[in-house]
Amino acid sequence: MAKIVCVLYPDPVDGYPTSYAREGLPGLERYPDGQTLPTPSAVDFTPGELLGSVSGELGLRRYLEDLGHELVVTSDKDGENSVFDQHLPDAEIVISQPFWPAYLTAERIARAPKLKLAITAGIGSDHVDLDAAIKAGITVAEVTFSNSISVAEHVVMMILSQVRNYLPSHQWVLDGGWNIADCVQRSYDLEGMQVGTIAAGRIGLAVMRRLAPFDVGLHYYDKRRLPADVEAELNLTYHASVQEMVPHLDVATINAPLHPETRGLFNDELISSMKRGAYLINTARALIVDRDAVVRALESGQLAGYAGDVWYPQPAPADHPWRSMPNQGMTPHISGSTLSAQTRYADGTREILESYFAGNRIRDEYLIVAGGVLAGTGARSYTAGA
């Protein structure tokens, strides 16, 4: 029987919810590119519940225990002798999430001789050392598309909130003020601005589709050019490199995976090539930008605003400079963990587990590493040996 170690974020500070703001969730037919939604044979939760925190257990306990497996769920993942580290030597399956990542480093993988499967309940498996997973023969899988639209909506929200100066204006309301001039002295219309995405995959393209009605100029760079009909439909301008694109932009949004080509991409040099007063939105991965270069650019006014939900490390320490830098709209890593997304990635995690225990191949869309090589989505999105 297998031991499954599941690392999830802690419950709400005032306890696990007993009721919710809304009943249920809208039904979705399929993802925008035609990919089918997860297809578990059954689930033991009500869609719309808080599944991503420790007490939610991704709705897996009954299913796994009925099969005779042991499920350990914890949020204790860092520091000496964490619960995660204590159970790792016996674990056959580790489930983690990008929002509260259990970093599966090469050193940890070396201490996990029984580990066969690492599942990301969400998207983005850069918290797993993929080279070490390849060498150890561990399968790595994630729930592709489960939260892509959730993130795209967050990006649109962050662009608008930065450009319109929403958060400081709301703060005046909380503080009892009616300070119109204070609010509007940094407030603009998005209409007419030039907005560009670094990568036009599931999230980047969804962001552009959602922004097209705002009458902005849309730009993108991706390693792979989009089909001509999509470019024509959205009136997209393609650029041959990030460096060539960003000087044209009022708003840049990063939607690329973290890998050697993108690590540290937005450094002092690239940011200084942007228009003065540009906005930078990053919901992809924190290490794609140089942490301190962002702080410098906000302090100097080179960037008018920075917003996103990805940090390094996670959780971010209390003294992380992005908590106190000016003109920022940071959230904790939440964009891909709406209650809507949680249902989809809990469904997908169950589907992956069902495939694994039945000895069936996990769908290609979900695979990052399998059989000692990058596989499926992983073969497209990541680089081995880097």
Ligand code: NDP
């Ligand atoms: P996709 O795989 O659909 O799209 C990524 C795109 O990036 C692909 O078109 C890929 O091209 C392209 N790309 C790869 N390398 C580069 C590069 N160096 N420069 C420009 N483009 C590049 O992924 P998603 O859109 O679903 O997700 C994107 C990223 O967003 C994820 O990798 C993850 O890190 C992050 N994410 C964040 C979440 C959050 O909660 N904040 C949740 C989900 C994802 P090609 O196919 O040719 O490799």
